[in-house]
Amino acid sequence: MSEREQNLDVDVEIRDGRTAVLTVAGELDMETADRLHELLAEQFGQGRHRLVLDLSALGFMDSSGLNVLIQAVNRARESDGDLYLAAPTPAVRRILEITGVMATIPPHDAVADALAAAGGKR
Amino acid sequence: MTTPPPAESGVAHPGDGVPAVPDAADASAVPDTPAVPKTPAVPDAADVSAAEGRLAATVERLRGEVRAAHAAAEGRALIELAKGVIVERLGCGPTQAARQLAELADRAGLSRLELAADIINQAARDRMAEATDEFVRTAVGEPPATGASTGASVAVRLRTAESAALSAGDTQAVAESLLRHALEPLGAVAVAIWTTGPDTSLSLRGHAGFGLDEAARWHHVPPGVTTAARQALVGRRTVRYASLSAAGIPSIGRGPHPDGGRVVVPAGTGGRIHGVLEICWPGPLGPLPQAVERQIEALAELCAHTLETLPEASPDSLPVPGGDGATTLAELSDGLYDPALVLTPHLDETGALVDFRIRHANAHFQDPAGRPRGSVDGALLLEAYPATAGGSELFERIERVYATGEPFRARRVRLTALVDQVPLASLADISISRHGASVLFIWRVEDESARLASLLQHAQRLGRVGAFEEDLLTGDITWHGQLYELFGRSTTEPPVALRDLAGLAHPDDADTIRRFLQKVLEQRRVGSTAFRMLRHDGVTRHIRVTAEPAPGSDGGLQAVRGAYQDISAQHWTEVALTATRDRLAATEEAAEERNRLTLQLQHAIMPPAMPPLDAPGLDVAVRYRPAESDSLVGGDWYDAVVLPSKKVLLCVGDVAGHGVEAATGMVVLRNALRGLAVTGAGPGQLLSWLNGVAHHLTAHVTATAVCGVYDPESRTLRWARAGHLPPVLVRGEEALDLPLLRGVLLGALAETEYEETELRLEPGDTVLMYTDGLVERRDTAVHDSVAQLLTVARQPSDSLEHRLDQLLARSKSDTDDDTCVVGVQVL
Numbered sequence: 001m002s003e004r005e006q007n008l009d010v011d012v013e014i015r016d017g018r019t020a021v022l023t024v025a026g027e028l029d030m031e032t033a034d035r036l037h038e039l040l041a042e043q044f045g046q047g048r049h050r051l052v053l054d055l056s057a058l059g060f061m062d063s064s065g066l067n068v069l070i071q072a073v074n075r076a077r078e079s080d081g082d083l084y085l086a087a088p089t090p091a092v093r094r095i096l097e098i099t100g101v102m103a104t105i106p107p108h109d110a111v112a113d114a115l116a117a118a119g120g121k122r
Numbered sequence: 123m124t125t126p127p128p129a130e131s132g133v134a135h136p137g138d139g140v141p142a143v144p145d146a147a148d149a150s151a152v153p154d155t156p157a158v159p160k161t162p163a164v165p166d167a168a169d170v171s172a173a174e175g176r177l178a179a180t181v182e183r184l185r186g187e188v189r190a191a192h193a194a195a196e197g198r199a200l201i202e203l204a205k206g207v208i209v210e211r212l213g214c215g216p217t218q219a220a221r222q223l224a225e226l227a228d229r230a231g232l233s234r235l236e237l238a239a240d241i242i243n244q245a246a247r248d249r250m251a252e253a254t255d256e257f258v259r260t261a262v263g264e265p266p267a268t269g270a271s272t273g274a275s276v277a278v279r280l281r282t283a284e285s286a287a288l289s290a291g292d293t294q295a296v297a298e299s300l301l302r303h304a305l306e307p308l309g310a311v312a313v314a315i316w317t318t319g320p321d322t323s324l325s326l327r328g329h330a331g332f333g334l335d336e337a338a339r340w341h342h343v344p345p346g347v348t349t350a351a352r353q354a355l356v357g358r359r360t361v362r363y364a365s366l367s368a369a370g371i372p373s374i375g376r377g378p379h380p381d382g383g384r385v386v387v388p389a390g391t392g393g394r395i396h397g398v399l400e401i402c403w404p405g406p407l408g409p410l411p412q413a414v415e416r417q418i419e420a421l422a423e424l425c426a427h428t429l430e431t432l433p434e435a436s437p438d439s440l441p442v443p444g445g446d447g448a449t450t451l452a453e454l455s456d457g458l459y460d461p462a463l464v465l466t467p468h469l470d471e472t473g474a475l476v477d478f479r480i481r482h483a484n485a486h487f488q489d490p491a492g493r494p495r496g497s498v499d500g501a502l503l504l505e506a507y508p509a510t511a512g513g514s515e516l517f518e519r520i521e522r523v524y525a526t527g528e529p530f531r532a533r534r535v536r537l538t539a540l541v542d543q544v545p546l547a548s549l550a551d552i553s554i555s556r557h558g559a560s561v562l563f564i565w566r567v568e569d570e571s572a573r574l575a576s577l578l579q580h581a582q583r584l585g586r587v588g589a590f591e592e593d594l595l596t597g598d599i600t601w602h603g604q605l606y607e608l609f610g611r612s613t614t615e616p617p618v619a620l621r622d623l624a625g626l627a628h629p630d631d632a633d634t635i636r637r638f639l640q641k642v643l644e645q646r647r648v649g650s651t652a653f654r655m656l657r658h659d660g661v662t663r664h665i666r667v668t669a670e671p672a673p674g675s676d677g678g679l680q681a682v683r684g685a686y687q688d689i690s691a692q693h694w695t696e697v698a699l700t701a702t703r704d705r706l707a708a709t710e711e712a713a714e715e716r717n718r719l720t721l722q723l724q725h726a727i728m729p730p731a732m733p734p735l736d737a738p739g740l741d742v743a744v745r746y747r748p749a750e751s752d753s754l755v756g757g758d759w760y761d762a763v764v765l766p767s768k769k770v771l772l773c774v775g776d777v778a779g780h781g782v783e784a785a786t787g788m789v790v791l792r793n794a795l796r797g798l799a800v801t802g803a804g805p806g807q808l809l810s811w812l813n814g815v816a817h818h819l820t821a822h823v824t825a826t827a828v829c830g831v832y833d834p835e836s837r838t839l840r841w842a843r844a845g846h847l848p849p850v851l852v853r854g855e856e857a858l859d860l861p862l863l864r865g866v867l868l869g870a871l872a873e874t875e876y877e878e879t880e881l882r883l884e885p886g887d888t889v890l891m892y893t894d895g896l897v898e899r900r901d902t903a904v905h906d907s908v909a910q911l912l913t914v915a916r917q918p919s920d921s922l923e924h925r926l927d928q929l930l931a932r933s934k935s936d937t938d939d940d941t942c943v944v945g946v947q948v949l
C-alpha cells in the first residue's frame with residue numbers, strides 16, 4: 001500500500017474491571033485504524049465496556065478511523081457501556097462535527113471529565 | 123295557486139281596513155302565542171285598566187279560536203306557523219295576523235290552510251318548498267283549475283306532515299303523520315322509519331300501516347342482514363323496488379303485499395345517515411315522477427331532522443360520551459401505538475358535508491409527507507392530504523363510514539401522500555370507524571423494518587450476500603437471502619454448518635477455514651476469510667465469510683451470526699488487475715496504465731461521460747479523479763439523474779475505506795439511492811433510508827454523502843447531508859459553503875434523521891458537491907482547505923466544465939484519496 005510510515009501510538013491504561021483509557025496519538029487513518037480496532041476489541045473481550053479515548057495528541061483522522069470509533073461506540077452501548085472521547089484537537093473536532101459523530105459521541109474537554117462521565121454511568 | 127298575491131305585498135299596509143287591536147293585551151292573555159314586537163299601537167298605561175273588560179272578552183274569543191284550531195287537527199299548527207310569519211314580517215299582533223290570513227285567503231280563493239302552507243313555503247324557501255313548487259310547475263300542463271288545487275294540496279300535505287312531525291314527541295307519531303298526510307295521497311299503504319345503531323344494526327323506530335305484530339317481528343335487524351333498508355343505507359342512495367318479491371329482498375310487511383313496490387330513502391343530514399325511510403305500496407310500482415321523488419326525499423330529510431333531535435327511544439342505545447365524542451376519542455387514540463387521526467365532519471353553509479376537520483393527530487402520528495404534527499392537527503383533511511381524494515379513494519371511504527356507521531378495515535391499502543407535489547405511495551393496513559359524530563382513522567404503514575428487509579433483499583442480491591445464524595447449542599441454522607443459491611443447494615436440503623464448511627472447500631483452503639473457525643468459535647472474535655467453494659454442480663465460487671460470536675445469557679457461546687458473500691467477480695477483477703499491473707510494472711507507462719485500468723473499472727460502474735440530462739435550464743458536469751496510489755478503486759461516487767417527477771437527483775458520496783470492498787459498498791448505496799429517489803421522497807428522508815441500508819449491510823460499512831433534489835420549475839434545491847462536507851454555492855463573484863446541516867454519516871446508527879433545507883437558486887448560480895479528496899490534507903485543518911477551495915471557486919470561469927477542471931487542478935489534497943466533483947449551473 002502506501003509508503004508512508006505507520007504513525008499511530010496507542011497507550012492502554014486499565015482503570016478498573018470495566019473502564020480503560022486509551023491514549024491515541026499520531027494519525028488515525030486507513031493504515032492505522034485496524035490497530036486501534038484490535039486494541040478496543042481486546043478491551044471489550046476482557047469485559048471493559050467503558051472506554052475513554054484521549055485524543056489530545058491525535059493530529060489526523062479519516063473515515064476509516066471514524067469507522068473504528070463508530071463500531072466501538074455501538075458495541076460498547078450494546079453491552080450497557082459507552083465510548084468517551086476526550087480533548088480532541090481542533091482538526092479532529094472539526095471532522096467529528098462535519099460527520100455528525102459529535103451529536104452521537106459528544107466529546108469531553110479533558111480525560112478527567114470523560115472519566116467522571118464514565119464513572120457516573122451505572 | 124295560480125296567482126295568489128304574495129303574502130308580503132298583499133298585506134303591505136297593516137292599517138288598511140283593519141281595526142286597531144290591543145296587541146299587548148293579546149300577548150299577555152295568550153301565553154302560547156309568539157312574542158310580539160313593540161308596535162306604535164301599544165296602549166299607554168291609562169288605557170290598560172280601561173281595557174280590562176275588553177281583555178276578558180278577548181281571552182274568551184281567543185280560547186274559542188284555539189279550540190277551533192284544535193278541532194281542525196294538524197291544520198292549527200300550520201296556521202299558527204303562518205301567523206308567526208306574518209307577525210314577524212309585518213310587525214303586527216297575532217290577531218291581526220289571523221285576520222290578514224283570513225282576508226287574504228278569501229281574496230285568493232284559497233282555504234286558510236292552503237294559504238298558510240303557501241306563506242310558509244315563501245318564508246322558508248327550503249327543500250320542502252322546492253318540492254311543492256316543483257309539483258306545481260309540473261302540474262302546469264294540466265287544466266288550470268286542477269293544477270292549482272293539486273299544487274295547493276301538495277303544499278298543504280307536506281307542510282302538515284312537517285308541522286306534525288316537528289311537534290311530534292316521538293318517531294312513531296312522525297311515521298303516522300307522514301303516512302296519513304303525505305304518503306297515502308301518493309298511494310302508499312305503510313311506512314317504516316329505521317334508525318342505525320353504532321354496530322350498523324337497524325332498529326324500527328316508527329311505523330304505520332304494518333300492524334303491531336309485524337312491527338314487533340321487525341323491531342331489530344342485526345348487522346349484516348341485507349334488507350331493503352340496508353341496501354339504501356349501504357348504497358347511500360334512494361332505492362326503488364318495483365316489486366319486493368321480484369327483487370328477492372326481505373323486509374317488513376312483505377307478507378300482505380308480496381308484489382308491492384317499495385321506495386327506501388336514506389335519511390341524512392350533514393353527510394351522516396341517521397336512519398332510513400321505507401315506504402310501502404300495495405302493488406307493483408312503476409317509475410315515480412321526478413316531482414314525487416323530490417317530495418319523498420324532502421320527507422326523508424324531515425325524518426332525519428326529527429331522528430337527530432328526538433331523544434333515543436331504545437334504552438339499549440349506546441350513549442355517546444362527550445358530545446360529538448371527539449375529545450374522548452382523541453384521548454383514546456393517544457393510547458394507540460399506530461398513527462391515528464380523529465376527524466369530525468366539516469359542513470358548508472348549506473349543511474352539506476364537504477370535508478373533514480382533523481381534530482386530533484395522535485401521539486404516534488407520523489406525517490407521510492414528513493411535516494410536523496402541528497401543521498396537520500386542526501387542518502382540513504383535503505387541504506392537508508389532497509391525494510386522499512384522488513386514486514386512493516380514501517376520502518370516499520371515510521365519507522361512507524361517516525354516513526353509514528359501517529366500519530371499514532382493510533390490509534395493504536395503497537396510501538398516497540404528496541411530498542412536494544410528488545405522490546409517495548405506501549402500503550398500509552387501515553381502519554376507519556365512526557364513534558358518535560367523529561371518525562377514527564388508524565393506519566399502520568407496512569412495517570418499516572419489513573420495508574428495509576425488502577430493500578436489503580435487493581441489496582443482498584446486488585452484492586450476492588446472504589446472512590446466516592447458527593445456534594451452537596441446538597444446532598439450528600437459519601439461512602437468509604440467497605445462500606442456498608450461493609451454495610448451489612436446493613432449499614429442501616439442510617443448510618451447511620460452519621464446522622462442515624471445510625468439506626465443501628478446496629483442500630488448499632482447509633487451513634484458512636480452520637483458522638477462521640478457531641478465531642470465531644474458540645477465541646470468540648469476529649473473523650473473516652475467503653475460500654474456494656467446490657459446489658456439487660462442479661462450479662467453483664470464491665466465497666468470503668464473515669462471522670461473529672454471540673454470547674448467551676450465561677456468558678457462554680450461544681450462536682454465531684454472519685454472512686457469506688460471493689466474491690468471485692471481485693476476485694477475478696482483482697486477479698486480472700494484479701496480473702496486468704505486474705506485467706506493466708516494468709514499463710515506463712506503468713503509472714499511466716494503472717490509472718487507466720483503475721479508471722476503466724470505475725467507469726464500468728459509473729459512466730465516464732455524463733449522458734445528457736433532460737433537465738431544462740440546468741447544466742450538469744462531473745469529474746472523477748481516482749487516487750494516485752495503487753489502491754485499486756476508491757469508494758467515491760456521484761450520481762445525477764432526472765427523476766420521473768422531472769426533478770434532478772444530485773448526489774456525491776464516499777464509502778469509508780478503499781479497494782474492492784469500498785467499491786462494492788459504493789455500488790450498493792448508489793443503486794439503492796437511485797431506486798429510493800424514484801419514490802419522490804425528499805433528500806432528508808432518502809438519506810434516512812439509505813442509512814438503514816448502509817447500517818444493515820454487511821459488516822460495518824460507513825459512508826458520507828450529500829444528496830440534493832433540484833426542481834427546475836421553481837429553481838429550488840432541497841438538500842441534506844450525511845456527515846459529508848456541505849455543497850458550495852458560487853453566485854457572481856462570491857463563493858460560500860452551505861451550512862452544516864444536522865446529519866450523521868451513513869451506517870453509524872440503526873436509525874437517524876437528517877435535517878433538510880431548501881436553497882433558491884438564481885440564473886448563473888453554480889452549486890458544487892465534492893468528496894473530501896478535494897480538500898483533505900494531513901497538515902491543514904479542514905477549515906483552511908475549504909477556504910482554499912472557496913478561493914479557487916471564486917475565480918471566474920467561462921464554463922462549468924472549465925470550472926471543475928480548475929478545481930481539480932488546484933486542489934491541495936495529499937491523502938491519495940480519490941476525488942469526485944459534481945457541479946450544476948442554473949442557465
